[in-house]
Amino acid sequence: MSSFGKAFSSSIGKKLVVGITGLFLILFLIVHCFINSLIFLNDGGETFNLGAEFMAGNWPIRAGEIVLFLGLIIHIVQTARLTYENRKARPVKYAAYNGSANSKWYSRSMGLLGTLLLIFLIVHLANFWVVSRFTGIPTHDVNNRENLFAVMVETFQNPWIVLLYVLSMVSLCYHLLHGFASAFQTMGWNHKKYAKLIISVGIWYSIIISVLFAAMPIAIYTGLIN
């Protein structure tokens, strides 16, 4: 095997891939959250639709979409593999195991939180991505732009969808509360000079992103935004 082959099939190399794809998804969420937050301008979705049109009609962003899907798939495949290997590393389980004495529950539940996110992502992509890319957005707004905002408003009339979205954002928050700092640790960036900064940015990032995303379906369902 080549040196790189060996590196990426080692435990540390596999984790590096999870960390890099995780951080890439974290960067993506910043852009995604910023554009979607344009609905909070409460202008009937005009600015949001402009943002959506920009994202759709821009080839570097289209190319980025492919990288994003690849990143997500690699993240999922790699973490599934790690989780499987980790189960195998302890064939006989403890009768008594007091995990909460030494670690956070969400750091021990990344597989569960990730699976919830995966279920959410399938629903989420079916709700919006499939519509905007394949089946077509049915209406246009006052500026004759494709009215993705209207699709959003319609989707979030269903309370079950709203509930799924809000609960999924709770999962996202906990996934990131562990994932953010964990990715830096995996990459070897645990240093007295930066540790505090990384931990606090991670906490703020996780909370802000999930609260903003969760606020969108709630605001639309309750009619605060229309």
Place this chain on the structure above:
Amino acid sequence: MNLTLKVWRQKNSKSAGKLVDYQVSDISPDMSFLEMFDVLNEQLINKGEEPIVFDHDCREGICGMCSMFINGRPHGPKQGITTCQLHMRSFKDGDTIVVEPWRAAAFPVIKDLATDRSSFDRIIASGGFISVNTGNAQDANALPIPKRQADAAFEAAACIACGACVATCKNASAMLFVSAKISQLALLPQGQPERYRRVQSMVAQMDAEGFGNCTNTRACEAECPKGISLENIARMNRDYYAAKFASEEEV
């Protein structure tokens, strides 16, 4: 003190084991956990039953042998100590205490509570040393080492290879142990010539032994009797990337 113990009994590495209930009475709160086991074993021997096999040696917290997973935690409920340093005053009269061996594919049970930790020895044998004789202790200032660096190496060298980190880790990962053994040499001048070979061969051996993959839960650091820090794992990861992606040293 009167206590109920639920202890893992297993005939040998092949057979399946199970938890067996035992009662002990008149235990002094000043006894160590291992002394309480001595009392229990004497009871068993007097009754003609087979005593419980458990590892121990120094009984003063330096050899790392006394591996017991007590009520869901390695070395019991206290931080920064080994099982031999755990006193019965840490429990209450009438308590039920569950005692299991370290559980990991790479630490197979030999008998009862004793596990085979020679996977750690093989990791050390794969590179956890300096190949040339570095001579006697240096004259204090002959080899300049910054204080901060010397302290960090000393802290890493405190690892007693007990395996509590593996035992408590939900992934049975050995990253804390291996990173301590790599760091104690990577931080000192004598360790430099082999630094990038060592990290590659020791990580490869760790993986070959069947330890799990670290997910940074930090349980190891919290349970380590010697307070080995997660910073060592980050250092090992950095060295590993440098070795694999930058150095030309192939292992």
